[in-house]
Amino acid sequence: QQPVQSPQAVILREGEDAVINCSSSKALYSVHWYRQKHGEAPVFLMILLKGGEQKGHEKISASFNEKKQQSSLYLTASQLSYSGTYFCGTLDRGSTLGRLYFGRGTQLTVWP
Amino acid sequence: DVKVTQSSRYLVKRTGEKVFLECVQDMDHENMFWYRQDPGLGLRLIYFSYDVKMKEKGDIPEGYSVSREKKERFSLILESASTNQTSMYLCASSLGASGGPRPYFGPGTRLTVL
Numbered sequence: 001q002q003p004v005q006s007p008q009a010v011i012l013r014e015g016e017d018a019v020i021n022c023s024s025s026k027a028l029y030s031v032h033w034y035r036q037k038h039g040e041a042p043v044f045l046m047i048l049l050k051g052g053e054q055k056g057h058e059k060i061s062a063s064f065n066e067k068k069q070q071s072s073l074y075l076t077a078s079q080l081s082y083s084g085t086y087f088c089g090t091l092d093r094g095s096t097l098g099r100l101y102f103g104r105g106t107q108l109t110v111w112p
Numbered sequence: 113d114v115k116v117t118q119s120s121r122y123l124v125k126r127t128g129e130k131v132f133l134e135c136v137q138d139m140d141h142e143n144m145f146w147y148r149q150d151p152g153l154g155l156r157l158i159y160f161s162y163d164v165k166m167k168e169k170g171d172i173p174e175g176y177s178v179s180r181e182k183k184e185r186f187s188l189i190l191e192s193a194s195t196n197q198t199s200m201y202l203c204a205s206s207l208g209a210s211g212g213p214r215p216y217f218g219p220g221t222r223l224t225v226l
Contacts, residue, residue, distance in 0.1 A: 034217075041217040041219045041220050102154050102155040
């Protein structure tokens with residue numbers, strides 16, 4: 001039930017784009033995206049609740065393909081501040097307890 | 113503003129000690145969670161609680177217990193700490209499932225067991 005994230009790590013130059021994928025073997029109710037800096041708690045980026053939904057947060061956006069049970073996070077024109085580990089969390093459809101399953105994370109490093 | 117607080121940011125304990133990690137939330141959330149985070153493994157759920165005095169095992173409950181006597185407080189207990197419990201521990205809370213719950217995380221407790 002733990003979603004699978006890919007890639008495990010990404011190294012970018014400032015201004016480059018990246019895509020992080022998250023896929024589940026279960027039908028999903030929602031997908032959550034978090035970013036975590038070293039030694040800090042995860043910071044909420046966005047939640048996607050409907051199939052096909054796309055949400056944006058500055059130059060970071062995400063899509064949710066309910067049919068394929070997957071979500072993608074898009075980082076456009078990356079900045080140094082985007083460095084960190086990105087996690088997706090999934091809530092299974094039919095879950096009655098609100099429990100999220102988190103992926104193992106994607107480590108993003110942005111160089112000047 | 114939602115606040116989830118954890119009793120300590122850093123903790124150092126000896127093998128065999130009983131360890132208490134406390135978590136308090138101020139948003140009247142039904143759900144509370146304890147996660148453990150280790151490099152390359154992501155966030156793994158230890159226990160969660162969906163109501164006072166109610167608890168459910170997560171994926172890695174062995175060696176841990178929990179207590180939720182009041183809605184705002186969720187405690188993680190290491191009955192006899194061992195070195196393999198050295199880790200970052202994160203507490204989170206969220207509304208009940210019907211709200212499309214977004215977990216709010218505390219700052220984390222980095223526990224070292226010597």
